[in-house]
Amino acid sequence: MNIYDISKQAGVSIATVSRVLNGSPNVKPSTRRKVMEVIDRYGYTPNAFARGLGLDTMNSIGIICADSSDLYLAKAVYYIEGSLRKNGYNCILTCSGYDHGDKEAALALMLNQRVDAVILVGSNYIEADREGNGYIMNAAGRIPLFLLNADMDCPNVFCAMCDDFKAMQEASLALIDSGVTDILYLYNSHSYSGLRKLDGYRSACRMREIPVADDLMQFYDGSREDIDGVCRFLCGLRKQGLVFHAVLASEDMLAAGAVKYAKLNGIAIPEELSVIGYNNSLLTTCSNPEITSIDNQLETLCYQLTKTCIGVLSGEKMPPKIIYSGELVEKETTRLSPGPLDAADGR
Amino acid sequence: MNIYDISKQAGVSIATVSRVLNGSPNVKPSTRRKVMEVIDRYGYTPNAFARGLGLDTMNSIGIICADSSDLYLAKAVYYIEGSLRKNGYNCILTCSGYDHGDKEAALALMLNQRVDAVILVGSNYIEADREGNGYIMNAAGRIPLFLLNADMDCPNVFCAMCDDFKAMQEASLALIDSGVTDILYLYNSHSYSGLRKLDGYRSACRMREIPVADDLMQFYDGSREDIDGVCRFLCGLRKQGLVFHAVLASEDMLAAGAVKYAKLNGIAIPEELSVIGYNNSLLTTCSNPEITSIDNQLETLCYQLTKTCIGVLSGEKMPPKIIYSGELVEKETTRLSPGPLDAADGR
DNA sequence: TTGTACGCGTTATCAT
DNA sequence: ATGATAACGCGTACAA
Numbered sequence: 001m002n003i004y005d006i007s008k009q010a011g012v013s014i015a016t017v018s019r020v021l022n023g024s025p026n027v028k029p030s031t032r033r034k035v036m037e038v039i040d041r042y043g044y045t046p047n048a049f050a051r052g053l054g055l056d057t058m059n060s061i062g063i064i065c066a067d068s069s070d071l072y073l074a075k076a077v078y079y080i081e082g083s084l085r086k087n088g089y090n091c092i093l094t095c096s097g098y099d100h101g102d103k104e105a106a107l108a109l110m111l112n113q114r115v116d117a118v119i120l121v122g123s124n125y126i127e128a129d130r131e132g133n134g135y136i137m138n139a140a141g142r143i144p145l146f147l148l149n150a151d152m153d154c155p156n157v158f159c160a161m162c163d164d165f166k167a168m169q170e171a172s173l174a175l176i177d178s179g180v181t182d183i184l185y186l187y188n189s190h191s192y193s194g195l196r197k198l199d200g201y202r203s204a205c206r207m208r209e210i211p212v213a214d215d216l217m218q219f220y221d222g223s224r225e226d227i228d229g230v231c232r233f234l235c236g237l238r239k240q241g242l243v244f245h246a247v248l249a250s251e252d253m254l255a256a257g258a259v260k261y262a263k264l265n266g267i268a269i270p271e272e273l274s275v276i277g278y279n280n281s282l283l284t285t286c287s288n289p290e291i292t293s294i295d296n297q298l299e300t301l302c303y304q305l306t307k308t309c310i311g312v313l314s315g316e317k318m319p320p321k322i323i324y325s326g327e328l329v330e331k332e333t334t335r336l337s338p339g340p341l342d343a344a345d346g347r
Numbered sequence: 348m349n350i351y352d353i354s355k356q357a358g359v360s361i362a363t364v365s366r367v368l369n370g371s372p373n374v375k376p377s378t379r380r381k382v383m384e385v386i387d388r389y390g391y392t393p394n395a396f397a398r399g400l401g402l403d404t405m406n407s408i409g410i411i412c413a414d415s416s417d418l419y420l421a422k423a424v425y426y427i428e429g430s431l432r433k434n435g436y437n438c439i440l441t442c443s444g445y446d447h448g449d450k451e452a453a454l455a456l457m458l459n460q461r462v463d464a465v466i467l468v469g470s471n472y473i474e475a476d477r478e479g480n481g482y483i484m485n486a487a488g489r490i491p492l493f494l495l496n497a498d499m500d501c502p503n504v505f506c507a508m509c510d511d512f513k514a515m516q517e518a519s520l521a522l523i524d525s526g527v528t529d530i531l532y533l534y535n536s537h538s539y540s541g542l543r544k545l546d547g548y549r550s551a552c553r554m555r556e557i558p559v560a561d562d563l564m565q566f567y568d569g570s571r572e573d574i575d576g577v578c579r580f581l582c583g584l585r586k587q588g589l590v591f592h593a594v595l596a597s598e599d600m601l602a603a604g605a606v607k608y609a610k611l612n613g614i615a616i617p618e619e620l621s622v623i624g625y626n627n628s629l630l631t632t633c634s635n636p637e638i639t640s641i642d643n644q645l646e647t648l649c650y651q652l653t654k655t656c657i658g659v660l661s662g663e664k665m666p667p668k669i670i671y672s673g674e675l676v677e678k679e680t681t682r683l684s685p686g687p688l689d690a691a692d693g694r
Numbered sequence: 695t696t697g698t699a700c701g702c703g704t705t706a707t708c709a710t
Numbered sequence: 711a712t713g714a715t716a717a718c719g720c721g722t723a724c725a726a
Contacts, residue, residue: 013713048461050703052396053718069425078416093440114395227632256633285574286603286633360697397719
């Protein structure tokens, strides 16, 4: 069934059928009814490919993330997909992995699919060196690009991010000011955002005139799912004589490993060891005790980014950069000094 | 840049360009080089919409799941997307939610997108009553449908699933045979698969001639992310005087709630309370103690299902149903009697 | 080995 | 208000 068949059955031209289909006002009500009746009878829907060819769009948007099974990225993809679909866009998903060449290939494939825009989910699409981002700038020459949790100054590239630097700085300061010493910073990504977090920690140390010890900044390069691996990693550090009374982690999963480490070694939380994670994911409430974590407003970020995307595609002028602040959510793995908010809270 | 431009630049006809593009052997090497040179120079790629129109396919496959941020579904989506993409297919993702009408709408949208096939991820697309599945049978009349973790007999519908009944039955038997009494079955889904699991538990009780008490089968209808809610739910049951020495859960998240419940009430695991989850997800190793769980071979199932999908789309004859067995992975929340495997293990 | 011409199913333009 | 017709860019049968 195509538009010709419908037009014949309805005794009109294909132009009229098209008009009915697309809600043109220039159709006599009786004609519209007649055509609609035939359309409904045959359950006709216009061929999306032909439509795409004519309009040069199929209203689809590419979503690229490293790994959609990652707790955090999965949430982001979910929010973005829902928001875009609600606005009539389809989402083509690609998991690119963390390898640079694969990321580049994934983006190229999206462009060939003729998507209207691409959303890059996660901080790992921006390299610390400028050259590594050439493929992004290049793609931005063809279609608008949207980055979640990444920062880039480039025409036709729009970003929504959490100020990871400040969030981590504030968490570090809160820890320090509550009297905790020897804070181990644990991270597992060298992405731009990863480095920003690390810088936040360093900056806090400097602000409080604490020396930034190299062996208190540890990189864990095991699997992102291997909580026990993190636990073993920390046991190893301990065996090497490293002393720390807090673990500040760039990701909840690392913090969960720290909690296991404490359990295993009979270290009391938070009395002897404080733990702070990042992302405020399900892992924080699954862990026992529940993990204090930084909420980086993922849902809001996703919503703002898709809103920007839809705006751009409708030809509106949109802000190239949206920045939110993270929020420290205290649970059971820390005993921070009461902040101004808590002090004001009479309960 | 279209195929005409390229053909002009290369001094050949569009047919030749097309042949080069599609790797036809009937092109003189020198001509091929000449054409390739022009293609490379302009970075030309054929218009996917025009191609789709002519070939009636854009090699894209729809993936529908209720919620791609769910730990389990996210993994499934990830495996499926990767496998399909490796075989040259694009994936259009839709999260349908759990509402029946929305699921139906999501499938209809996919059909309008003219995808080559649709994969329905998760057991919640099959209703207990036959009528509820009419929309699926209907869609199967247009394109092949693939169900992960669901069972349906219908032409052009292919399934890959874990035998949830048997897996849960075996877990129940293992618990019973290790001497545990008063096993609370905790579940949060009335899907077909959910009921199969429940039946497995019941069946095990009957096999061991244990009465199947109604209040030992509890349905939790809180949020799928609210581990604390599960904890509170169990505390409530306890306060009502319900006695149970094990929690057998249809999902790891429920089991994680049970672990928290035990901690909160000073109940020793596994001495006073055994806990078994389902899916063997990250939550099992994040929990403390780590949760014994049933691994339902998700990766294998996904791989087999996509293999079937690709086969069907290539016109091969494929089995309509693939069934795997679950595997009980014992961790720290149970102390099961040594099975035949453990006994044979000399370590 | 290469080229010509048509079909794919829309939308949009221009008459009427 | 409606109809005829030209794009849109590709693949491919058929001809050469």
